[in-house]
Amino acid sequence: xxxxxxxxxxxxxxxxxxxxxxxxxxxxxxxxxxxxxxxxxxxxxxxxxxxxxxxxxxxxxxxxxxxxxxxxxxxxxxxxxxxxxxxxxxxxxxxxxxxxxxxxxxxxxxxxxxxxxxxxxxxxxxxxxxxxxxxxxxxxxxxxxxxxxxxxxxxxxxxx
Amino acid sequence: xxxxxxxxxxxxxxxxxxxxxxxxxxxxxxxxxxxxxxxxxxxxxxxxxxxxxxxxxxxxxxxxxxxxxxxxxxxxxxxxxxxxxxxxxxxxxxxxxxxxxxxxxxxxxxxxxxxxxxxxxxxxxxxxxxxxxxxxxxxxxxxxxxxxxxxxxxxxxxxxxxxxxxxxxxxxxxxxxxxxxxxxxxxxxxxxxxxxxxxxxxxxxxxxxxxxxxxxxxxxxxxxxxxxxxxxxxxxxxxxxxxxxxxxxxxxxxxxxxxxxxxxxxxxxxxxxxxxxxxxxxxxxxxxxxxxxxxxxxxxxxxxxxxxxxxxxxxxxxxxxxxxxx
Numbered sequence: 001x002x003x004x005x006x007x008x009x010x011x012x013x014x015x016x017x018x019x020x021x022x023x024x025x026x027x028x029x030x031x032x033x034x035x036x037x038x039x040x041x042x043x044x045x046x047x048x049x050x051x052x053x054x055x056x057x058x059x060x061x062x063x064x065x066x067x068x069x070x071x072x073x074x075x076x077x078x079x080x081x082x083x084x085x086x087x088x089x090x091x092x093x094x095x096x097x098x099x100x101x102x103x104x105x106x107x108x109x110x111x112x113x114x115x116x117x118x119x120x121x122x123x124x125x126x127x128x129x130x131x132x133x134x135x136x137x138x139x140x141x142x143x144x145x146x147x148x149x150x151x152x153x154x155x156x157x158x159x160x
Numbered sequence: 161x162x163x164x165x166x167x168x169x170x171x172x173x174x175x176x177x178x179x180x181x182x183x184x185x186x187x188x189x190x191x192x193x194x195x196x197x198x199x200x201x202x203x204x205x206x207x208x209x210x211x212x213x214x215x216x217x218x219x220x221x222x223x224x225x226x227x228x229x230x231x232x233x234x235x236x237x238x239x240x241x242x243x244x245x246x247x248x249x250x251x252x253x254x255x256x257x258x259x260x261x262x263x264x265x266x267x268x269x270x271x272x273x274x275x276x277x278x279x280x281x282x283x284x285x286x287x288x289x290x291x292x293x294x295x296x297x298x299x300x301x302x303x304x305x306x307x308x309x310x311x312x313x314x315x316x317x318x319x320x321x322x323x324x325x326x327x328x329x330x331x332x333x334x335x336x337x338x339x340x341x342x343x344x345x346x347x348x349x350x351x352x353x354x355x356x357x358x359x360x361x362x363x364x365x366x367x368x369x370x371x372x373x374x375x376x377x378x379x380x381x382x383x384x385x386x387x388x389x390x391x392x393x394x395x396x397x398x399x400x401x402x403x404x405x406x407x408x409x410x411x412x413x414x415x416x417x418x419x420x421x422x423x424x425x426x427x428x429x430x431x432x433x434x435x436x437x438x439x440x441x442x443x444x445x446x447x448x449x450x451x452x453x454x455x456x457x458x459x460x461x462x463x464x465x466x467x468x469x470x471x472x473x474x475x476x477x478x479x480x481x482x483x484x485x486x
Contacts, residue, residue: 021313066276069249070268078250078316081272085246086309088276093303096296105295108287112280116187119194119273 002036005046009053016094023083030060031132038136043144051098055091056135059111060128062087067124102142103135110134163480164212167473174211177234178202181285188281194274197262201241204259209481211237213344214351216477217362219470221352228351231286231293235301236344238282243308245275251399279305297351304343311336319400322410322420326450329407330371337377338370361464365474368458373481375451378403382439394435400424404450408443415441455482 006027014025035056039049065084069077095104114127164171179202182188188195211233218229247253248261249268255261263271279302286293314332318324345366349359381396382405396403410416415437422430438444455478462474 018310020317021310066272069272074250074252075316077268078312081246081250082309082312082316084272084276085243086306086313088279089303089305089307089309092299093306096299096303101294101296104299105287108280108284108295108298112185112277112284113187115273115277115280116185116194119270119277120192 002033002040005036005039005049005053006032009050009057012050013054013058013090013094016090017086021083021086022079023086025057025061027057028064030057030064030128032057032060035132035135038139041146042139043146047098048100051095051100052103052135052139054098055095055100055103056131058087058091058094059107059131062091063114063118063124063127063131066118103138106138106142107131107134163476164208166476166480167212167216169212169215171208174208174230174233174237175202177230178237181234181238181282184285185281193266193270194277197265197271197274198278200259200265201245201262204257206237206241206257208237210240210340210344213341213366213477214348216470216473217345217348217350217354217359218352219473220349220358220362220465220468221354223352225291225352227289228291228293229348231289231291232297232301232347232351233344235282235286235293235298236340236347238278239302239305240340242275242278243305245271245278293351297347301343301347304340307335307339311339315401318402320422320424321402322406322422324402324407326404326407329402329404333371333374334367337374338367341370341373342366358465358468361461365458365461365465368454368461369478369481372451372454372458372478375404375447375454376482376484378405379444379447379451381405382435383444393439394431397422397435397438398431404447405438405443408446409438409441412441412443451482458482 010025010027017023017025032053035053036049039053044052062084065080065087069080072080092104110131114122114130117130118124118127179199182195182198182202183190190196211230214233214236215229218225244256245262248256249263249271253261254264261271262274266274283295283298283302286298287295311332311334314328314335318328318332342363343366345362346359349362354362378396381403382394384393392398397406406419410419415434418430418434418437422434458478459475462471462478465471465474
């Protein structure tokens with residue numbers, strides 16, 4: 001169930017990226033399975049799960065792109081900087097189009113803090129974990145857990 | 161008379177608001193490299209064209225939205241400044257507006273994240289206050305960065321690509337420059353509750369204005385002296401950026417062949433020779449004609465807003481953007 005959600009989300013996101021950008025979405029280090037499993041514990045329709053998972057994934061990828069931009073050839077550095085910027089911008093348009101205004105507002109201070117701490121020397125792994133925790137906090141604050149408590153198992157997915 | 165004076169825009173207020181974004185962040189120590197770097201960027205100047213455009217757009221709507229307009233103006237200027245910080249890293253630039261670039265003052269990693277911080281913090285700041293900007297509106301504005309990136313991708317893939325067409329050049333120009341200019345005017349109008357027709361006309365005016373503005377910039381790169389430019393003439397071509405003067409020069413016998421022979425590793429003397437020949441060729445007049453075409457287009461959209469009290473200010477913008485010499 002979670003793997004299908006992840007695959008569908010990545011497919012949806014990829015469709016929104018123009019070919020000229022040359023950005024291929026790959027699930028590598030982002031804790032997508034952990035986030036997808038967490039989403040399944042809340043009373044969320046499939047569309048919302050995809051939107052939140054997609055937004056989280058885009059932000060993770062953006063952070064990973066900007067991870068190592070020093071000490072490499074200029075063309076690779078340029079691509080990484082641009083890809084990171086593009087993915088961050090795509091998060092904003094994706095979340096806004098999906099109607100995730102509450103998520104956008106909730107994450108705004110966190111995104112600021114994450115970037116500031118990265119500038120001050122934090123690792124990207126720490127940043128991604130912080131992002132995960134903030135999205136999890138958003139879910140706990142804004143969304144209804146299944147059966148009134150956090151349990152494992154599937155959620156009430158809409159038809160795909 | 162300077163542009164902001166002609167338009168009765170308080171630049172000092174814009175700069176104060178921009179500094180406030182940094183100074184009022186409780187998480188940012190004011191003596192930190194990030195804070196000092198961003199403040200230095202703000203104080204290094206800049207024409208503040210984008211905030212001015214937001215405010216002009218806002219004058220086509222209702223009064224009383226000044227706080228909201230200022231927040232959107234600052235948000236978009238921070239977006240622009242952040243993109244310049246990343247551009248400077250990519251271009252390995254030592255200075256911008258006579259000041260040491262952020263990545264030289266700190267390091268590449270810090271500069272990349274500081275620019276990201278600027279956009280995120282501007283969105284946080286814009287949401288504050290009684291007339292704060294809603295997250296959805298800010299997100300839609302910050303998502304413009306994807307189009308800026310598309311323009312940069314166009315430029316990256318088009319380096320030393322002498323097969324580029326004028327259509328591709330205009331697409332790159334729209335993405336890199338015109339879209340943000342158009343969006344500033346439109347965003348200001350919408351934030352002040354102007355009607356959709358007015359906001360759309362301002363967008364179209366801004367799009368044409370922005371293209372004319374960039375064409376003028378590309379022209380100046382060949383026609384203006386190094387002293388006035390603040391960088392060597394012909395920097396675009398040296399970096400492999402194919403602009404309108406080059407595209408028209410490619411059609412000239414002899415010169416076109418020599419341009420096509422240029423490579424990144426070509427000697428400086430070869431670049432200097434070709435840049436001088438382009439500057440003396442018919443390519444300049446043809447580029448001026450292309451600029452005039454988009455300036456005329458902007459004029460036609462401005463004419464449809466002429467009856468509004470703020471209408472004449474669009475003419476001031478057009479005159480300034482298109483006929484500037486620096």
